[in-house]
Amino acid sequence: MNEAQREIGSGLKIFILLAVCFASVLAALAIGGVSLSLSEIALGEATKLEVTVLSEIRAPRVILAATVGASLAVAGAVLQGFFRNPLADPGLIGVSGGAALGAVAMIVLGSSLALPDTFAPYTMPIAAIIGSLCVTAALYAFSAYYGQFRIVTVLLVGIAINALSSVGIGIFQYLSNDAQLRSLIFWMMGSFGRAHWMTTVPCVLAMLSAVLVLITKSNSLDKLQLGENEAFHLGVDVKATKRDLVLLSAICVGAGVAVSGIIGFVGLIVPHIVRFTIAVRHKPLMIGSALVGGSLMVLADLLARMVALPAEVPVGLVTSAIGAPFFLWLITKVRP
């Protein structure tokens, strides 16, 4: 099979994924506590209540789920490539924890900053992005040895960083008042239940732009797989590329965690599924991961909403239930 046929092949698969993603979004919009007929709403035959449910409750939630899923999956693919580590996942190596620490700090301390309310949708994502940025930079500093990584070292450093983040989060929980504590717990479990357009839109835009810019870095990320010196010899500005990858993946994870809490394993599983089925090169890998991640998260959230009606299960529970066994299987395959 030559290069052109391969391009067409992966293009076709990506088109199918796009259709799947679109179908999942439509299904998640229609199904729920109140079931909606999308065609009636489109034709203007629905009640006002139904329209409100769709536009104010379900639409922001589904769009947020799709974006966070896409963004975490792409961040997972990038971190795996960056650390040359098939076991890297934003949750496992502490990047999500760092984002959570930043966000929790902002929830608890933010009130004393006395910022105007209009800044509220931005301060928490920014704090979370800074948190995940610090963690990724620290991970690199602690686990790189002359540009080389050992698979286990990255994971061990991740454990240490996760522990440190939990200490920080614990301290802030202790400092928080009742109302803050309730919002903390809800959010630590990972959920899209609090999606409003006001908080959703800035984060969605940040995640989508970070994902798009990351896709443009795919060629350099491919070359980095050969090693940092080898990438340099092939014309990659390694320092600038690493800086961009760390910053952009931090935006993907931080903005996602800020609006939906910690949702584990999506960033681990999705890139592997795409590598098995579509391609290993980072351009199709990232595009495929965005689509699979988006669909998977929308469906996981749908399951979380429907499985115990009228109550809701945290979506992080659903993804971890799928992801943790997958992780175990992966360990036996990679043997770090």
Add this chain to the structure above:
Amino acid sequence: MVLEAQNVTINVGSKTIVDCVSLTVEPGSITVLVGPNGAGKSTLLGALGGHLALSSGRAIIAGRDLTQLTPKQLCNQRAVMLQSDNLVFDFTVNDVIRMGLVWQFAVSENEKNDVIGDLASKCGIVDLLSQSVLTLSGGEKQRVHFCRCLVQIWGKHDRDTRRYLLLDEPTSGQDIANELRVLRLVKEIATERNIGIFLVVHDLNLAAHFGDIFYVMKEGRLVANGERDTVMTEDILSSVYETPVKTELTSSGLRIHTF
């Protein structure tokens, strides 16, 4: 217009790995560097390749200091093959070789495929193109990276641009047939495409057979340099390797052996 190291010193921590070494690689010829383990050969290659920072001295390509050139400018002038194997994901051989497509001028997809097919068959890996790199043997992987470096310096360039290929023990994983295959190809591109080759190699017989200019290093310092018959001598080699080395001029060339 050459690739050269001028009084290059490289310290790592408090240890001096390369100590004030000067060396010149000329287009169209094979410059060979030999020396015992730990002599600083790979570190000197790193200085010429531009990925190691110099403690003092200069590395110069075509009259310009390497540090003044961007990675993009450099990648059109030289390719470097290191002794490393970092791939962890299932890239195909074709994927890896195509990473060498960093050519300055755009060419059609067909032309690219022709070059890749041609070079892959010269490297003896054309049947492996669609396989995952992770399934290959060490020697096969090494030839894949060798092929990637050839692709990199194959593209059309400015007529004035001299190109260089830096090879760090490219035959360490090869059987005797492939050893010859790789080095014959190196000789061919040096003479036919006027590419300057810098070759670090352990096998003294291969070095003597394929090299044009010889450098010998020991403990970070340059011990000797020049033409084969003045450098690859019993005296110099015996003292550098601290082992009695015999040389013998036969009808097929210089033979170097220790027993």
